[in-house]
Amino acid sequence: MTIPKLAIDGGKPVRDDFLFFHKSSVGREEVEEIADSFESGWLTTGPKTAEFERRFAEYLGAPSVVGLNSCTAGLHLGLVVMGVEEGDEVITTPITFPSTANVIEHQRATTVFVDVEPETLLMDPTGLERAITSKTRAITPVHYAGHPCDMPAIMQIAGDNGIRVVEDCAHAIESTLDGRHCGTFGDIGAFSFYATKNITCGEGGAACVNSEELRDRLIVLRLHGLTKDAWKRYDKGGFAHYECVVPGFKYNMMDIQAAMLLHQLGKLNAFAERRRAIVHKYDESLTQIPELRPLTRRSNIQHAHHIYPVLLQLDMLKCSRDQFLNAMQAENIGMAVHFRALHLHPYYVQKHGFKRGDFPNAEKASESLVSLPLYPAMSDHDILTVIEAVERVVANYRR
Ligand SMILES: Cc1ncc(COP(=O)(O)O)c(C=O)c1O
Structure with a gap:
């Protein structure tokens, strides 16, 4: 099967309009x-x-x-x-x-x-x-x-x-x-x-x-x-x-x-139900992609699903995290990063002398995390286009 060309390389984006990373639901x-x-x-x-x-x-x-x-x-x-x-x-x-x-x-x-x-x-x-x-x-x-x-x-x-x-x-x-x-x-x-x-x-x-x-x-x-x-x-x-x-x-x-x-x-439970449904759809597709690792969820908890972070397995990809983000944005999918490790931000480096190597797990995540759009106002079509864009970007950058 031919892999569709990425929009960032001149292909047609997965969707015509831009899907914002977030939109509030206010009535x-x-x-x-x-x-x-x-x-x-x-x-x-x-x-x-x-x-x-x-x-x-x-x-x-x-x-x-x-x-x-x-x-x-x-x-x-x-x-x-x-x-x-x-x-x-x-x-x-x-x-x-x-x-x-x-x-x-x-x-x-x-x-x-x-x-x-x-x-x-x-x-x-x-x-x-x-x-x-x-x-x-x-x-x-x-x-x-x-x-x-x-x-x-x-x-x-x-x-x-x-x-x-x-x-x-x-x-x-x-x-x-x-x-x-x-x-x-x-x-x-x-x-x-x-x-x-x-x-x-x-x-x-x-x-x-x-x-x-x-x-x-x-x-x-x-x-x-x-x-x-x-x-x-x-x-x-x-x-x-x-x-x-x-x-x-x-x-x-x-x-x-x-x-x-x-x-x-008053709308919180309905919002939460929609968030769970979106997460379920993401999980179903994205856990099949070895180059992606969604975070572990323990069994004795209720998750608020505020964001859907994914750890890119960069050793299996020919791109950096930022190239991945740019490719997704070019497909018209709004992306975010939660978070780049705080100890390496300029103030904390200068004030406390933190350096690379101090917190290896945080640093590895810091360089490989991406967050996908996740909010109740997303339509089923929106969810499918996010998944399609992720699949297309991964397929193009797969080692
Ligand atoms: C983990 C975390 N803590 C604190 C805050 C600060 O929240 P606020 O903007 O309401 O002050 C944020 C905001 O995004 C956050 O993500």
């Missing part, structure tokens, strides 16, 4: 709820935020949720309330988005990376145990792609050493381990509602916390360290002055964000 309900906020005259943190916090906590089975303007804010506040400061070490993994570690640097603490397991790209508990020192104050495991980390092992190590845990749940809204939601194992779990996330309000986040005491502290810290938020200050009843009790941050969620999220949350 009339979200638009009308935002309009309701506009008409009520109340735009910032207020009753819709409170309602979303209540409903998201119920979904997670968490004692409490605090609405924020990003996951990064949640990761940062997590470290702040855990008392992370200069001289402390915080452990995370290099296959993550920069903000996971940037917030450690904001606290003037030291970022300590441990390598990932090669087959899941999750924190390796054995490496974690070895990385602990007398200075370790917190651990930030990343539930990469939506696969839960080994939280029982991580919590055991944390507990044995008196260390706090801030879970990075940016990819893990639906993720559970033995039926328990990610974010509820550690002291705090930080979620993202950024434009590409499984539910979205464009920009937004939330922290789930395991105690009312932590919730109260986050409520104060998310709004400048004030004792009364605007909703309470401007409410009817006796006049209430605010007081600044700590130099807090501007991290609060607005009601116009919560307006979208209330409806996105």
